[in-house]
Amino acid sequence: MTYSLNWDLDSLFTGGIHSAQLKTKLIQIKTDTAALGDLLDRWDVTSDAPNFQQFIKLITQLQAVEAGLAQANLFVSSIGSADIANPAVAPTEDRLRNLETQIQTVSDKLKKVLVQVPDTQFAAMLTQPALQPIAFNLTEMRDAGKELLDDKTENLINQLNLDGKAAWSSHYDSLVATVSVPFHDTDGKPVTLSAGQADNNLLGNADPQYRADLLPAWEQAWADKEQLFADTLNHLAGFRLTEYQAHGVSDFLRAPLKDNRLSAATLKTIWQVVDDNKQFLLDYLDRKAALLGKKHAGWQDVEAPLTLPGGQLHRFTYDEAAAFIIKHYGEFSPKMAALAQKAFENHWIEAEDRAGKAPGGWMESAPETNESRIFMTFTGSPNDVSTLAHELGHAFHSSVMGDLPYLRQGYAMNVAETASTFGELIVADANVKAATSDAEKITLLNAKMDNPVAMFLNIRARFLFETRFYQLRQQKLVTPAELNELMLNAQKEAFGHDLSTYSPHLWASKLHFYIDDLSFYNFPYVFGYLFSLGIYAKAQQTDDFEDQYIALLRDTANMSSEALAQKHLGVDLTQPDFWLAGVDLIKKDVAEFMRLTDPLVNTTPHA
Numbered sequence: 176m177t178y179s180l181n182w183d184l185d186s187l188f189t190g191g192i193h194s195a196q197l198k199t200k201l202i203q204i205k206t207d208t209a210a211l212g213d214l215l216d217r218w219d220v221t222s223d224a225p226n227f228q229q230f231i232k233l234i235t236q237l238q239a240v241e242a243g244l245a246q247a248n249l250f251v252s253s254i255g256s257a258d259i260a261n262p263a264v265a266p267t268e269d270r271l272r273n274l275e276t277q278i279q280t281v282s283d284k285l286k287k288v289l290v291q292v293p294d295t296q297f298a299a300m301l302t303q304p305a306l307q308p309i310a311f312n313l314t315e316m317r318d319a320g321k322e323l324l325d326d327k328t329e330n331l332i333n334q335l336n337l338d339g340k341a342a343w344s345s346h347y348d349s350l351v352a353t354v355s356v357p358f359h360d361t362d363g364k365p366v367t368l369s370a371g372q373a374d375n376n377l378l379g380n381a382d383p384q385y386r387a388d389l390l391p392a393w394e395q396a397w398a399d400k401e402q403l404f405a406d407t408l409n410h411l412a413g414f415r416l417t418e419y420q421a422h423g424v425s426d427f428l429r430a431p432l433k434d435n436r437l438s439a440a441t442l443k444t445i446w447q448v449v450d451d452n453k454q455f456l457l458d459y460l461d462r463k464a465a466l467l468g469k470k471h472a473g474w475q476d477v478e479a480p481l482t483l484p485g486g487q488l489h490r491f492t493y494d495e496a497a498a499f500i501i502k503h504y505g506e507f508s509p510k511m512a513a514l515a516q517k518a519f520e521n522h523w524i525e526a527e528d529r530a531g532k533a534p535g536g537w538m539e540s541a542p543e544t545n546e547s548r549i550f551m552t553f554t555g556s557p558n559d560v561s562t563l564a565h566e567l568g569h570a571f572h573s574s575v576m577g578d579l580p581y582l583r584q585g586y587a588m589n590v591a592e593t594a595s596t597f598g599e600l601i602v603a604d605a606n607v608k609a610a611t612s613d614a615e616k617i618t619l620l621n622a623k624m625d626n627p628v629a630m631f632l633n634i635r636a637r638f639l640f641e642t643r644f645y646q647l648r649q650q651k652l653v654t655p656a657e658l659n660e661l662m663l664n665a666q667k668e669a670f671g672h673d674l675s676t677y678s679p680h681l682w683a684s685k686l687h688f689y690i691d692d693l694s695f696y697n698f699p700y701v702f703g704y705l706f707s708l709g710i711y712a713k714a715q716q717t718d719d720f721e722d723q724y725i726a727l728l729r730d731t732a733n734m735s736s737e738a739l740a741q742k743h744l745g746v747d748l749t750q751p752d753f754w755l756a757g758v759d760l761i762k763k764d765v766a767e768f769m770r771l772t773d774p775l776v777n778t779t780p781h782a
């Protein structure tokens with residue numbers, strides 16, 4: 176079988192970025208949204224009772240424009256990712272942002288209209304067969320409506336946001352594009368690295384000395400512009416805090432927890448489990464340092480590859496990667512395997528290794544056609560195969576929800592990373608099992624530790640930093656020096672003061688702090704990772720796992736995270752037990768890594 180390395184976007188809209196079909200679609204969405212606003216103004220719950228036909232029409236149309244916009248968004252961002260220099264993408268994206276704001280305004284209005292519906296009538300509405308499947312989502316909207324201000328003010332906030340929070344976020348991208356790191360290449364020849372290139376080398380270059388030399392140059396590049404980044408971060412957070420304040424909210428974690436349908440108690444338990452169980456990962460880092468000939472690992476070594484003599488990794492062709500994923504997915508779930516195969520066969524994936532593409536990988540769903548698109552750059556490493564398996568896990572999640580009402584497909588970020596991590600775990604484990612030598616196995620286990628190290632240590636540090644930054648920002652503008660200090664202390668604390676170097680400018684270099692529509696873009700990853708580990712542990716002991724897993728995924732936008740775990744796994748997320756079962760799986764990997772590397776470091780017996 177030969178699969179194409181390029182995706183097909185024509186089944187979404189024909190004709191590329193200037194697509195006439197897309198233009199027509201956007202006009203249609205605009206018209207429908209306006210009509211929806213009018214319909215909403217005229218809606219009267221009492222005259223609509225007892226069948227609520229008008230409301231059903233309203234909510235169906237709202238879902239249709241939202242799904243239509245998502246379809247258009249996917250199409251345009253796909254073109255932008257595959258061809259970063261395309262000048263027509265930004266203006267089209269701007270049109271989409273404006274449409275999004277219009278839909279948001281109508282959606283906010285609907286939320287407030289629901290607040291006006293008396294409890295008994297609202298309960299009667301939810302029993303309608305057409306509304307029952309989205310009862311949870313409608314209740315969520317009504318609850319959100321209770322916190323909204325008057326229409327005019329909400330509309331103004333939405334409009335100001337385009338030149339406020341959203342603008343600061345995109346200003347960040349413009350600033351990053353100006354960052355360059357004067358350095359040298361591996362032969363010592365002077366080069367100027369872009370932020371992306373320097374980041375890749377800092378974390379991924381195989382030469383420990385090269386990485387160690389690069390870290391100060393990297394830090395200096397961000398230090399040179401730290402005031403600009405501090406302004407951006409302060410104003411982005413300031414806008415957000417003012418918005419919270421206007422809505423009577425003083426707890427800055429309230430919105431991110433709500434977005435993730437997660438309780439503060441569960442988050443507290445997760446961090447407790449992480450803090451109590453990081454020693455084995457610090458031991459792993461010490462061992463890694465020893466293998467690199469050092470006493471302590473530096474910041475630049477934490478995610479670095481480890482290549483031992485004879486540990487040359489197997490390279491995959493794209494077709495081999497596809498076959499490998501389909502085969503190992505199939506051992507857990509034939510339906511996962513079938514979806515992966517469909518994605519390869521139907522050209523849903525852009526994987527070609529060529530210039531002009533955006534970095535990174537993502538999956539987005541196309542709700543109108545129940546398809547997905549996956550973007551990545553495939554170079555043939557086992558890590559790329561894991562990335563592909565990760566994105567296909569996302570695609571599987573979307574596919575099993577494809578027949579549900581659009582509102583019920585809106586799963587949050589924390590559970591979004593569950594299916595992807597699960598897909599990735601299957602393939603990463605299969606890679607380790609397929610290793611033909613201990614050296615190769617060590618290299619692969621080391622790569623597999625990137626995730627837990629990121630979750631337990633790096634992301635833990637980001638959360639500590641972000642919490643303290645927001646606390647301080649509630650009182651004042653935070654200076655670059657204070658930001659550096661907050662970050663350095665957070666990293667030292669999270670990494671148990673075990674590293675020889677740190678990256679105090681991570682607050683400037685990490686995009687995640689500058690995302691506008693979601694704040695605290697860190698803990699959902701930890702949730703998703705540990706949640707999927709728990710499911711993975713269960714999968715290995717359960718017979719009808721596939722059905723249970725699909726049932727769980729289909730409920731991911733239909734209840735709180737706690738209720739989801741209780742219903743489908745029978746566990747209480749506010750208690751440590753479930754999380755600890757996942758931690759045990761990582762401990763096994765680390766134990767294996769320690770066992771295999773023991774002879775390589777303990778060559779002289781201790782006195």
Ligand SMILES: [Zn+2]
Pocket residue numbers: 565569591592595
């Ligand atoms: Zn993901």
